Amino acid sequence: MSSMQALENARAILAEADAKLDKLRGIEPYLIDLSLRENPVGSNVGQTLADKLSILPKLRAFGFKHISLGTLDYDMPDELEVDDDFMRHLHAHDIDMTGCFAFTALGIEKDGVFTPSPSQGKLKNYGVPNTVHEIYLSKDGMAKYGVYDFETLCRSLPASIRWLQENIRGDHGGAPRIFINIVDGCDAFASNLEETCQALALLAEQPIAGVTIEDDRGTFLPFQVGAYVKVIRNFLPPPFKILVHIHGGAGFENASVMEALLNGADGIWGGLPKRAAIIGHASIGELLANLARLGNPHVESFDMENLLPLATHLQELDEKGAVPDDLPILGHNAYRLTFTAFRQTTHRFMDLAPEMLGGRYGYRVCAVISDWPVIAHRLSEITGRSVDDFPEKPMRQMIRLMRRDLRAGERIDYDKPPQLLQLYERAKSNLEQPGPPSSSADHVSTLS
Template sequence: MGSRIKRTVAKYKKDLSKSLEKYQVLRDLDIFVLDNSIRESTVGQLRGHTLENKWQIYDEVKKCGFKHTIVASFSHMTRVDDIFIMQLKERGEDPDGLWAFSEITEGITKKVPDTENVPVGIRKLQAPGLYNVIFEVDLGDGVYDFKKFTMKNMCALLNKWNNWCFENLSPKAKVMFSFRDLPDTMPEHADRAFKVVSFLASLPANRRPFGIMFEEPRGKSLPEECGMWARYIRKVMDHNKWKGHLLVHVHEKFGYCDATALQVLMDGADGIWASVCAEGASMGNAPSCITLLNLIRLGNKKVLKKFDCTYLRKAAINVTEITTGQESHIKQPIFGARAIDFVYDLTPEEFDLARFFGEKAPVRITTMASKEMIQKRMVELFGEDPQFTLEMTYKMKELILEDLRTGRKEEYMSMVGLALLFDRAGGKLNEKMRDAIDNFQLRDPHAKNLMAQVRKIWDEWDLRDEVQGDEMLQFDTFYDGFMAPYFSCYRCNDTRKALQAIDMDEDGMVDWNEFETYLKWALNEYPNIVTVEELLDITFRKGIIPAMQDEFLKQE
């Protein structure tokens, strides 16, 4: 019995190791990112992007360190894109990293393309001096009649517009051809895709395209299926000794999109063209934020050096808000409000946890705070004031200790809490302090009602504790009652270490006074809180979890 189990364990380990070997590709991959946030995030939205929106997204993308960005897609009508690319030129943006889409024809008659007139997509690039083009190519039977317009004709047309770009835009032109209907093409006409790739690979070195792109536009194809497209396109490229890029773009439908993007990268692609966030046509796309963070999670060091990865999450959040006017879905992987705990799976030495969280932990003014700390916090919140002497902050410290001795429960972290403490110590309130207090007092009855609702939830969970009515919850109970929506793995060692942040008196329990301090801080700092759900959300996301992150870094 024992020997059979040992053999099973040995075989399991061997099979697992072999199964995971494919991920080594992702650990070593020097990934190319062509950002599509400006174009993709507006597709399918009820409102388009204004010029201001485009600039906001463009600036977010630059903060991530992405060097290549799709900035336009043209039609015969004047779009916002037309104005935007001229402004890019006026601002002196480097055209070497700016890309635009173009069709390969000005029109189609009876499923045969116009091969004479220059497509508007490349004509419009001349004025702003842009020269990087993505030609959209259809190879399925739905667009062209390949009995009338043969593959030889198709290759000649692609070559014509490829040459046009080098001759009329710039000798430095970078051209990519994007297969946008591979799900329709590959089942019966894979030869068409391979013929085009082989033809482009055979062009002279000075006219050879920058690479090939393809997309899964409907999210229906399986990851392995898309991976096989990449594998065989890359085989054709390798056979012709073409080292061009191969980029993938995947849309969501049945929950495969992120896995599909990774599978394609494992099978031959070396890059992605995607928005940093999930917003896009239909149900969205596989965002670069998620793809890149998965590469980091697998140990890819090149990604960390190449991009500002600590800003990825913030960029995804911001681009979502710019596009939709709303925050990312609360359960969106990586950049949703409840996805914060995944960062503890990353290596702190290689990843700036503080920047990644995007929230600064509130400064905790407790009985442990020195008079110097209180003075520094006063200046941070209210500016320089001759009243903020060490003598005054010593009096404030004495009041904190007196409150503790007499059982008075206050918080001193927020502007309101610290201003009230200053007032009690004999200080004269300045305008900023008075405004903070007045604003809170107007909502005080509502705040008390919210606190009462949270206390009711606390009491209900207290009934499940071994000891009831002691103003304390065991960590397990506190996690089940309040933290589970934000941390998926309570018993993970890193999470348990981080949880110590809320145990201010280090007794191994969470007492109501400790939790109440953060609740009061949230109400004082964010006076427009409406519901108890919003109160708990802000308390955790903007107070407790950033404080946990601080604790985590200290322990590391």
């Protein structure tokens, strides 16, 4: 192959990637925020009624048009949850629930008689206008969690949707928006394809807004999730919406969302912060940040400059503790530079500067890699002095001393203010008193 042909092949390959970027840039994501449910179910403490009442207006102010108020299809429905108190409070005080959803379970038709699930009755009594209606389609899921067989499901699903249409008053008095969530969606496609496709064909005939699927353990690879979405789109063309909800089990979650979007999904449901039912999920905060990274103009309908502060506030509330430092995008260390070359800017392709999300760069000293500007900025942070007070020469001497300390077998956390300040004093002393290489032993014996 000639070099010219190889170059043309390279252009063709990258053109395919550019086409995918263009598609992601053009998507106006359909998002159902679950910060009032998804995030607290995975936290150690959860949310009180007062917490939820303070969170809802913040979500609206951020720009969410579709918000889940909570889940009504939980086990032991007679023992109420805070979600019940919250929805009852909103209803009793005539607080606007336009665009709001609650999760409900399938009602069952048997011998020609339809019995709505307790969650459906609550949805009606609480005045919630829309629902995400949950079903199972894998063999195990239907048997263990749905407690029905496929024949019963196919008989009950239209009846359950009809009950919702007849009994739930939607936004502004119209019909309710009904999403059917296949809780075990990925498992269903992988293990029960024929019946799953039959169910999709049935749903295509129903008055629903769309379908959502979950990877509820976060174990399926991105290309699998993309393929499952493509199958759904084959049965449910627009204007049906397709949403996904991906848990962070194996680290694929955000890549899986991108594959889903590229294969026909309209958006996701999830919380704004990372915290979720297992160890995290593909959060709305991460998706908005990644779409902003690509230059998607539709994210500007949200208060993007408040994304980091709001996501941080919500996770700290749920956890009664800090956001994990090393969380991508949303974590404290995501924008603490350890090396100047790692800085993301507003003008470089695929970068996302923290200022776009309401954050700013900080600095973290690592003994092996940090360059002198990082050290100078970190000293400025901890002393409150101007970065110009820490010139290049003593900063470079600090790098030399850190290398010497490690070679001498001394492991010191220089990012901590006392250690870094002591290193700074050593460096200045070394510069003022030339001599043999300094040993840190006399300086750090109480710090190691």
